[in-house]
């Protein structure tokens with residue numbers, strides 16, 4: 001007879017099932033940091049790979065040459081090689097690793113070997129929409145780096161080439177880190193890279209938010225436009241399992257990054273995740289362009305529909321967004337409607353509309369569910385009724401959500 005589960009085990013089962021019903025099937029998820037995983041990738045996450053190790057290493061650094069520390073890895077290693085090859089193809093570099101466990105860890109994998117201790121990086125400040133991890137107390141402190149601000153005109157605004165170039169000339173950094181958490185428009189990458197390279201600085205492109213758009217050939221093509229290394233999360237606009245990857249076209253850089261990754265930044269790399277990621281990379285090779293184009297079209301359509309309903313948005317004069325994100329102008333929101341982005345998000349949550357509390361809205365997961373630009377006025381109307389008129393529209397949202405039972409682009 002199977003052992004009887006304890007009360008705590010039953011409670012846990014109920015919590016997991018409750019989450020699945022709620023976030024998996026019961027809401028529209030408009031968080032730009034999240035996405036919906038394709039069914040095959042999800043199956044691979046739960047496969048036997050979830051408990052296995054492999055360590056294929058090419059230690060030609062003076063240590064004993066070692067093929068693999070583990071036996072039994074004949075499939076695991078080929079899965080990893082397949083994932084790396086797909087990542088290299090999709091992001092236009094010759095070298096790729098899918099081992100980073102997240103976008104943050106991919107950033108560590110790049111910074112640790114490529115920027116010397118005591119060196120200097122330029123990065124966009126969190127106040128201007130940059131990633132908190134690049135603020136002085138975090139990754140720079142960990143690696144003994146100085147960080148100076150790369151000028152930006154406020155969250156979501158385009159980085160201007162002249163200002164960035166002037167700052168690179170003045171600061172002479174070892175690396176320029178591009179990439180933002182509030183990320184609406186591409187960078188003038190060619191101009192930035194030209195100036196950085198003229199001073200011997202590397203250009204590191206953190207594509208955490210926009211990786212799925214880059215995979216689909218929209219937004220920008222960082223490695224072809226001058227970035228030396230591209231890295232980021234694989235679960236925001238890119239609809240893979242939570243994780244990270246890193247791609248470069250430069251063998252000299254990859255030969256520094258790859259050996260330093262294992263044992264400096266991580267040991268086991270979660271090969272079930274890598275199998276799920278490989279599946280998503282292969283899916284996007286087929287459907288990425290249509291997926292990415294629809295995500296951006298949905299952002300623009302939702303932006304216009306929200307603006308019509310008196311929501312103030314950043315970059316209204318530039319078509320709202322060229323990415324999967326929209327950004328509420330929180331100061332104007334408070335002035336116009338007397339509510340901050342936090343309380344607004346709570347009102348939406350009570351009506352099964354999930355966003356973050358800092359004023360970002362994302363269209364990636366809704367696009368995977370099958371929503372198209374024609375549906376954005378209806379979504380905006382629900383956001384208005386729940387957020388500004390304080391109506392409870394949860395039942396209506398749930399009924400509409402049930403019309404999208406199967407993922408698209410998967």
Ligand SMILES: Cc1ncc(COP(=O)(O)O)c(C=O)c1O
Pocket residue numbers: 033102103104105107130131133179180181182206208209232233234243244
């Ligand atoms: C620009 C940027 N880089 C890195 C990260 C970290 O990503 P992860 O959560 O995958 O570690 C984030 C997370 O939001 C981000 O916005």
